Amino acid sequence: MSELTITLPDGSTRNLPEGATGADLAADIGPGLAKAALVVTVDGDARDLDRVLPDGSTVSIVTADSDDGLHTIRHSTAHVLAQAVLDLWPGATYAIGPPIQDGFYYDFELPGGATFSNEDLEAIEARMRRVIDADQAFERHEADADEALELFSGHPYKREIIEQVTSGAATGELVGEASIDGSITYYRNGEGFIDLCLGPHVPSTGRLGHFALQNVAGAYWRGDEKQPMLQRIYGTAWADRKALKGHLHRLVEAEKRDHRRLAAELDLVSWPESLGPGLAIWHPKGALVRKLIEDYSRDRHEAGGYDFVYSPHIAKAVLWETSGHLDFYADGMFPPMELDGATYYPKPMNCPFHVAIFQSGQRSYRDLPSRLFELGTVYRYELSGVIHGLMRSRGFTQDDSHIFCTPEQVPDELASLLEFTLSVLRAFGFDDFQAKLSTRPEGKAVGEDALWEMATDGLRSALESAGLDYVVDEGGGAFYGPKIDVDVTDAIGRPWQLSTIQLDFNLPEQFGLEYVGADGGRHRPVMIHRALMGSVERFFGVLLEHYAGAFPLWLAPEQVRVLPVAEEHQAYAESVVERLSAEGFRAKLTPADEPLGKRVRAGKVAKVPHVLVVGGDDMANGTVGDNARGAEAPERDLPVDEFVARLAVAMESKS
RNA sequence: GCCCGAGUAGCUCAGUUGGUCAGAGCAGGCGCCUUGUAAGCGUCAGGUCGUCGGUUCGAAUCCGACCUCGGGCUCCA
Numbered sequence: 001m002s003e004l005t006i007t008l009p010d011g012s013t014r015n016l017p018e019g020a021t022g023a024d025l026a027a028d029i030g031p032g033l034a035k036a037a038l039v040v041t042v043d044g045d046a047r048d049l050d051r052v053l054p055d056g057s058t059v060s061i062v063t064a065d066s067d068d069g070l071h072t073i074r075h076s077t078a079h080v081l082a083q084a085v086l087d088l089w090p091g092a093t094y095a096i097g098p099p100i101q102d103g104f105y106y107d108f109e110l111p112g113g114a115t116f117s118n119e120d121l122e123a124i125e126a127r128m129r130r131v132i133d134a135d136q137a138f139e140r141h142e143a144d145a146d147e148a149l150e151l152f153s154g155h156p157y158k159r160e161i162i163e164q165v166t167s168g169a170a171t172g173e174l175v176g177e178a179s180i181d182g183s184i185t186y187y188r189n190g191e192g193f194i195d196l197c198l199g200p201h202v203p204s205t206g207r208l209g210h211f212a213l214q215n216v217a218g219a220y221w222r223g224d225e226k227q228p229m230l231q232r233i234y235g236t237a238w239a240d241r242k243a244l245k246g247h248l249h250r251l252v253e254a255e256k257r258d259h260r261r262l263a264a265e266l267d268l269v270s271w272p273e274s275l276g277p278g279l280a281i282w283h284p285k286g287a288l289v290r291k292l293i294e295d296y297s298r299d300r301h302e303a304g305g306y307d308f309v310y311s312p313h314i315a316k317a318v319l320w321e322t323s324g325h326l327d328f329y330a331d332g333m334f335p336p337m338e339l340d341g342a343t344y345y346p347k348p349m350n351c352p353f354h355v356a357i358f359q360s361g362q363r364s365y366r367d368l369p370s371r372l373f374e375l376g377t378v379y380r381y382e383l384s385g386v387i388h389g390l391m392r393s394r395g396f397t398q399d400d401s402h403i404f405c406t407p408e409q410v411p412d413e414l415a416s417l418l419e420f421t422l423s424v425l426r427a428f429g430f431d432d433f434q435a436k437l438s439t440r441p442e443g444k445a446v447g448e449d450a451l452w453e454m455a456t457d458g459l460r461s462a463l464e465s466a467g468l469d470y471v472v473d474e475g476g477g478a479f480y481g482p483k484i485d486v487d488v489t490d491a492i493g494r495p496w497q498l499s500t501i502q503l504d505f506n507l508p509e510q511f512g513l514e515y516v517g518a519d520g521g522r523h524r525p526v527m528i529h530r531a532l533m534g535s536v537e538r539f540f541g542v543l544l545e546h547y548a549g550a551f552p553l554w555l556a557p558e559q560v561r562v563l564p565v566a567e568e569h570q571a572y573a574e575s576v577v578e579r580l581s582a583e584g585f586r587a588k589l590t591p592a593d594e595p596l597g598k599r600v601r602a603g604k605v606a607k608v609p610h611v612l613v614v615g616g617d618d619m620a621n622g623t624v625g626d627n628a629r630g631a632e633a634p635e636r637d638l639p640v641d642e643f644v645a646r647l648a649v650a651m652e653s654k655s
Numbered sequence: 656g657c658c659c660g661a662g663u664a665g666c667u668c669a670g671u672u673g674g675u676c677a678g679a680g681c682a683g684g685c686g687c688c689u690u691g692u693a694a695g696c697g698u699c700a701g702g703u704c705g706u707c708g709g710u711u712c713g714a715a716u717c718c719g720a721c722c723u724c725g726g727g728c729u730c731c732a
Contacts, residue, residue, distance in 0.1 A: 115659065116659075214726090215727075216658085217658065217728065218658025219728045224729080225728075225729050225730085229658055230658090232659095260725095264665095264666075271723095271724090277722095277723070324732085327732095331730090349732095383656055383730065384656070385657070385730090386656095388725090479732080563692085565689090565691050566691090592689065593689085593690095594690085594695085596691060597692060597693065597694070598693080598695080599690095599693095600691095600692045605693080613691060613692060615690095615691050616691085625691070627692070627693095634691090634692060
């Protein structure tokens, strides 16, 4: 009997009888692995465990410990979801159901345009559990296009996928739905459930079970708003009960950090209905934190060679015609208003104003680079369904700058700009960055090829010299120039896109910008749009969630709260507050007309960094008792001088 | 904008099948208590039950429209 030679990921080899499968290989390695195996990768391609291994291949056993394994569990769970829905709703049809971050979804269309309710989710979940308990095997089958169209005759979305795939026209998420090597693959399990699918799947439904259905949503077929709206069910699935519980717990924790909740609890910001959707008002404490953020931003920009400018909130249509906004951005703008026979628009961006400032006089190469900076409030007509607290609103303030420079200055300018960006973000407690470089799009783009190349190289070398991880989005740039976007990762691992650095070869053309070069001739400057926080409001929201409302000392609206133990300690407490205020700290006193425990609790709930308790001992010795936020127990008998010195250190380090 | 869901006091929520269902806790005001570390006691005040319309003898409760919010989709040159 001939043998197969299989190479394992560690480089060792194993011999197995011809016809051996991935499951056989796992069993040959050990019973534990055989039990844990979900799929295998053969020369890097994921396959079902029961498929025969080719001789000479490199095979790796995939278990739930790996991303591939979890991906498979989620994908297979999505199949079971579809099976349950098709069982429960005769006449329902299904579209696609891929694994996603932490889970999966599946899109359906119910007969008569019916929709799912939350109660339905419970019934579906129960049905899914029955399928899982039945431990049905996932069987892989192949068919040619005609057979496949016949098999899925009652399912138009599946047929559309088959037609797309067999014609080679499949794109994006459809590619993963079926084989494109000339045949269609599908999976069968249970009595008659089949689903078009490239696979692989776990061996049987019994390997699943640690899942939860989460919510129902509408989703356009193929993500196109002109296509029918399907009913999407989202779920999460994990390798074991503990991982599922952990995930559900993280969701609860993330909800506790929700900036809208914290904004209300900490009395920072609110959104009264009377203002309109996407429009916030800033209460004193929120405004104080915002001011500290803005002050820091201004200080850094001042030190960084920026010139401060201001511009109005509205301007005549002609400005937006010249800039091109009315051509390509009109849908995102607030509607115009007529005044004295002219048409005015609220500004969706600051750039045309900064261009106008550049144009206000003749510029020489000696004036460049010119870095104009403004905390500019813009108004955008965001669709009602996308508005989300401070994260996506209709009025927000960009920490916006437009840098006008010569083409030759671009590389150096970009390098220092990226350093500057990261340095500012680090000051706010972010140290995990991920960047994206977007290059020239296919088709129409403005600007010379050489300019694109130089600018893109400049962005790339800036990323590399900053030592930043980045991905390249080929062709992802705007028509007017390449860009870098910088994401930060927050305290619970979520990415937020904050900074953007964009080259613009278009606006200088549109406005006919010029500077006089050393040669006495007129030249066109290059423009760089950049924002570090992006939107101050959104940045505040991200910080609020990042810190879970517990702002570091330098940003805390109330830094110290002083509590006299009893009324007789009031005067001493006042003297401590006065001392702290004189040192430049934000300190307040809560008098002894409530029990101490209640006042301590109130201070902790308000997330004040230091709650000081002062009583008779302290009065005699010039000390305080410090309840530092996050500390297990109070620190008694701390001399005021020592406390002040510690605060100063923490302020300096922004910790 | 589209799909689904939700709106009861400043906040968190309870209100059975339409009929003492306008309630609780916290927060707030006042009084008592004078407190050494995460909720002292009492008392008062508050709401057009998102808005408008409809069904009904009677609507927080049922129906419709709208508004706002939430989860998604689309969008974010």
